[in-house]
Amino acid sequence: MARKSSAQVDLDTSMRIVVLCGKERLLQQLRLRGLMASIREEHGETEPMVVDGGSVELDRVLDELRTFGLMVAHKVVVVEDAEGFVKEHRAALERYAEAPAEHATLVLRSPVWRAGKLDKLIAKVGAVVKCEPMREGEAATWLSERAKSEHGVKLGADTARLLVDRLGVDLARLDQEVGKLAAMVEGEAISRDDVERMSGRTHEEAAWGVQDAMLTSMSRRDAGPVLREVRDLVDLGGQSEVGVTYFVGDGIRKLSLIQRYASRRMGGGEIAKRVKLWGAGADRFMKAASVLDPAAVNRLFDAAVERDVRTKRGFGDGRRNLETLCVGLADVLD
Structure with missing residues (x-):
């Protein structure tokens, strides 16, 4: 069986450490949202503790992960902009990855990720998921699927490509534009004429x-x-x-x-x-x-x-x- 790319890995409750890296922030957000939905389905309602990697102390993160919650069965700690945090505390994070807490998931988010020994340790207990900008064709395909699943409208391949040609491959901007068009058009589909007429x-x-x-x-x-x-x-x-x-x-x-x-x-x-x-x-x-x-x-x-x-x-x-x-x-x- 062919090995899945990091972007195709299914994130579930078995993962103790997850890295979401790359410059496409919306993909990171969607993968985190999917992980949280999986955790809530199995363990009940929980909210992640979100901290800034540029200022948070290592002890605070590890203490939160290792202590049992009184009101929740599974904890999630999200370290935003984690590049500097990982660089400063790489050895400690490697030790944690060798024996992570079973009742918690650590999520590291960063636009840049430098591979090393930590990746191999994370692969045993979680995943490193790359969320990089898509090529034009990939973005158009993603947008067509997103239009149907999220906005309830049909967006043909040609129309999706027209939007990508005009707006680029920033998925958040594309998604926002489709949402606007879906609210304004009459019917179940967004056509090229709709795009041309409205902009x-x-x-x-x-x-x-x-x-x-x-x-x-x-x-x-x-x-x-x-x-x-x-x-x-x-x-x-x-x-x-x-x-x-x-x-x-x-x-x-x-x-x-x-x-x-x-x-x-x-x-x-x-x-x-x-x-x-x-x-x-x-x-x-x-x-x-x-x-x-x-x-x-x-x-x-x-x-x-x-x-x-x-x-x-x-x-x-x-x-x-x-x-x-x-x-x-x-x-x-x-």
């Missing part, structure tokens, strides 16, 4: 606002205008870093296409049609493309693709990825 116009306006500021930054050799615009969208407008990074990348893509078509001596009207530009926006893009260094635009487009992928997959800080890309816009004049 499409705002999406288009936000995209043009970013791209207009982007062209201004390029013409002035000053990243200030586009940085102010993206910060306003994220901080005040509720847009995700993933979505705004896409807007910037899409603007750079349009400039690259215009330059490529122009090098083939294609007319302005045909170029605008192919790139899907109209009115004043088309004029601004065409003018900017005529004075920008094509090699620099191509390098910037490559950087935009890389930043978009990194942000969607949860690599690095999304805000920093976006702002670094924007700073590069000020240095592409021919």
